[in-house]
Amino acid sequence: MLPIRERRTSADRRKNDETIAAELAAAFAEGQIEVLYQPQFACEDGSLVGAEALARWNHPARGQIGAEAMFSLAARAGMSERLTRHVAARALDDAAGWRAPLRLSLNVTAADIAAPDFADALTAIVGQASFPPDRLTLELTEHALVRDIEGSARQLARLAADGMRLALDDFGAGFCNFRYLKVLPLHYLKLDRSMVEGIVTDPRDLAILRAIVALAGALDIAVIAEGIEREAQLAAVRAEGCVLYQGFLRARPMDAGAFAAFARDGAGGAPGDA
Secondary structure, eight states: OOOOOHHHHHHHHHHHHHHHHHHHHHHHHHTTTTEEEEEEEEETOOOOEEEEEEEEEETTEEEEEEEHHHHHHHTTTTTTHHHHHHHHHHHHHHTTSTTTTEEEEEEEEEEHHHHHHHHHHHHHHHHHHHHHHGEEEEEHHHHTTOOHHHHHHHHHHHHTTTTTTEEEEETTOOOOOTTHHHHOOSEEEEOOOOGTTTTTTHHHHHHHHHHHHHHHHHHHHHEEEEEEHHHHHHHHHHHTTOOOEEEETTTOOOHHHHHHHHHHTTSSSSOOOO
């Protein structure tokens, strides 16, 4: 039998998780989950290519909760898959009105990829939204794949066969498992912002960027630079061969209406199909 303190701790944890689950259920029903869009641009000519969907929880008591914290809470409550599918449906509905060939990027979690019906469920959501699957990119963080890389590869290969593109997100932020580059049907490597912060001032940082781009190029994988905040950074990633970029230099995350206007007003010229 557990000591009294441990029993109380366990009971408190269950109660807290139940509270989170109830609050999330209310958030779905009451529209508290907001989806913002971070524009993405072609390095070559600055044209608008699409946007990454970023979820936020406008909690009535806690204020705004960012995506990482929100998905962590959802995982504790056993609701991470439901949250991802809710965000995906919202984002795809918004993106269905974007002019072609603007692309949508969605983040997926470890729980999503581990679900046996992940590929089928996502394909169904994309079909219901009438969004072309070949304009959808799925962004996967390295730690999201570490549990079962072979199973992840099978699920992702099915989606890639439907035309979806796959990006390995936050590359360089932690332990880089190069086996992912071999096994997964990747189209993009998305550099973590920490990989571009010093490329203008530190020759070693620039050398690392150059090496990553060369490796990706040898594998026919395009590189996306995240966290571009200065013109000099943009010039560097463009010169080294990165294909796409996003960051506060050109635009901050914006709501669906603002992004629609941003795209409609011809931000960055005509969209490219990178």
